[in-house]
Amino acid sequence: MNLVELSPGGPRLSPVVVGAWRLSEWGWSPQERLRWVEQCIELGATSFDHADIYGGYLGEGLFGEALALKPGLRQHMQLVSKLGIKLVSPQRPGHAVKHYDTSAAHITWTVDNALQQLRTDHLDLLLIHRPDPLLDADEVARVFEQLIAAGKLRGVGVSNFTPAQFELLNSRISLSTNQVELHPLNRQVLDDGTLDQCQRLRVRPMIWSPLAGGALFTSEEPAAQRVRQALTTIAQRHDTSVATVAHAWLLRLPSRPLPIVGSRRPEALREALAALDLRLDTAEWTEIWNAATGQRVP
Numbered sequence: 001m002n003l004v005e006l007s008p009g010g011p012r013l014s015p016v017v018v019g020a021w022r023l024s025e026w027g028w029s030p031q032e033r034l035r036w037v038e039q040c041i042e043l044g045a046t047s048f049d050h051a052d053i054y055g056g057y058l059g060e061g062l063f064g065e066a067l068a069l070k071p072g073l074r075q076h077m078q079l080v081s082k083l084g085i086k087l088v089s090p091q092r093p094g095h096a097v098k099h100y101d102t103s104a105a106h107i108t109w110t111v112d113n114a115l116q117q118l119r120t121d122h123l124d125l126l127l128i129h130r131p132d133p134l135l136d137a138d139e140v141a142r143v144f145e146q147l148i149a150a151g152k153l154r155g156v157g158v159s160n161f162t163p164a165q166f167e168l169l170n171s172r173i174s175l176s177t178n179q180v181e182l183h184p185l186n187r188q189v190l191d192d193g194t195l196d197q198c199q200r201l202r203v204r205p206m207i208w209s210p211l212a213g214g215a216l217f218t219s220e221e222p223a224a225q226r227v228r229q230a231l232t233t234i235a236q237r238h239d240t241s242v243a244t245v246a247h248a249w250l251l252r253l254p255s256r257p258l259p260i261v262g263s264r265r266p267e268a269l270r271e272a273l274a275a276l277d278l279r280l281d282t283a284e285w286t287e288i289w290n291a292a293t294g295q296r297v298p
């Protein structure tokens, strides 16, 4: 499967990205983790999304341990990671309170640690995980430039940033994405200018929890029930799955998002990838929107 450019001249990722957040919960052996990585790559989802804090700071290492069984796989994949949150954790006894840290020293240390844990010499993309009120844009841009010049990073971006926060850091260094939550049950980035900004700058957003973390299937909230019904009706019309329609709803957006799939099941990845070939028409897209808001568009 072809890779897509996240931003003009920016890093290239697979159009559907694999999320590694839940990897540590699956209780897999290194061989099982390797098999999962290989299956994702075979299906065409070659980009993997990590963060330093996933699995209580153990997730990147679990992935790297699997990759060490077949190091040649690295050249067939793209690795994304995030940093900037400091958790209280047995792995970090020095952290007394959960807080953010986007200092140059923390960024440099965390990137070096990610490279070691993931058993790689570079990250294809590094993101600031959450907006930090103490973020100094000049300091962050400078350290990002140094890490790119050293060959440790191919691109940089942010996650969960408002348009104004994105604008500030992007005024100092070109950001390649804003990784944000979006699904029919949380449409904030469609309303607050985040995706408009992405479209204006031709920066493709990455979408986390595209299935609302599974709540699209399991929640008994009225909005979830209405959305599930609308997705099911459209899925039957196209002879496809509910998950495929949920991903197609995201892929229809003109900011051209890249969904991040969080499932452990290859079938769920297949369903997400099938959405690349399903274009919802405007009326279908709106049926899902209306189901989510509980109203017709004015």
Ligand SMILES: NC(=O)c1ccc[n+]([C@@H]2O[C@H](COP(=O)([O-])OP(=O)(O)OC[C@H]3O[C@@H](n4cnc5c(N)ncnc54)[C@H](OP(=O)(O)O)[C@@H]3O)[C@@H](O)[C@H]2O)c1
Residues within 6 Å of the ligand: 018, 019, 020, 021, 022, 049, 050, 129, 159, 160, 179, 180, 207, 208, 209, 210, 211, 212, 213, 214, 215, 217, 218, 243, 260, 261, 262, 263, 264, 265, 268
């Ligand atoms: N930047 C950020 O702040 C941020 C925050 C959260 C996540 N992320 C990234 O986004 C990725 C995806 O997030 P996510 O895991 O929340 O994505 P998701 O794809 O919306 O949710 C995945 C969850 O939904 C469940 N699920 C999928 N299909 C289902 C079905 N048919 N019925 C019931 N449950 C179903 C999965 O269980 P099964 O495994 O059993 O299928 C899994 O637990 C993460 O891995 C991480 O890389 C980033």
